[in-house]
Amino acid sequence: MQATGGSVSRVRLVAEVAGKGSAECELVRHLAPLTTSALLKGLPVQDRVHRLEDKFVYIETGLVIGAEKAKTQFKRGDLAFLPSNGAICFIIKDCTTQAMNAIGKIVNNMEIVEDVQTGDVIAVKKL
Template identity: 50%
Template sequence: MSVSRIRLTLELKGKGRCECEFARHLAPLTVGSILRALPIEGRAHRYDGLFIYMETGLAVGREKQRDEFKRGDIGFMVANGAVCIFLKDIKGMMFNPLGRVVSNMDVLESTSAGDVLLLASA
């Protein structure tokens, strides 16, 4: 594991888990805040079939924001302090970039209301 790329697991409780990789250079303050808060557990929410998200309770400002993400990318929504996993390519909404899902993305496709997500160190 390198200092700049951090392996994490994202578990959809009772349904499976996937591996993620955060890249510190994308948004160092945001990534650092999330890593210090691990493990983070919360209810999964869906947004228009575009992404799923989990609120973290973290207050982080805008950092190196982008408005274009691909399926499997992970971003941070500043407005509600949520980690978002993109299920489809998306353009036009601003997020702090965090990294991407590197394995088992299919597990997240089956997310439904009330499911619990757990983000933890690999």
């Protein structure tokens, strides 16, 4: 299946960092179908950024979704959902971390996400 905006299995999103720019992301349904469906229904979401060391930045969504195909190894540019606090995580460095649901990738402007500071606001919405 082709990875286009009209694809059913891949959904394009944009993560807008207030006053700094935006990064294009892609949700990949087969990685965690229940999680991605719940996220899509809950969009748009917006919150202040939190950082976990230099591994990832995240925003809380308020969504309650359990673990689904959870894994602990992530690569720079991955998107994950952290069930323990309902957060969308933007992985900024290859890492091993607590179990999270893999949900997609950041497809461009990765540096916008890497440069966010605690307290910046990220809004995630459909493209």
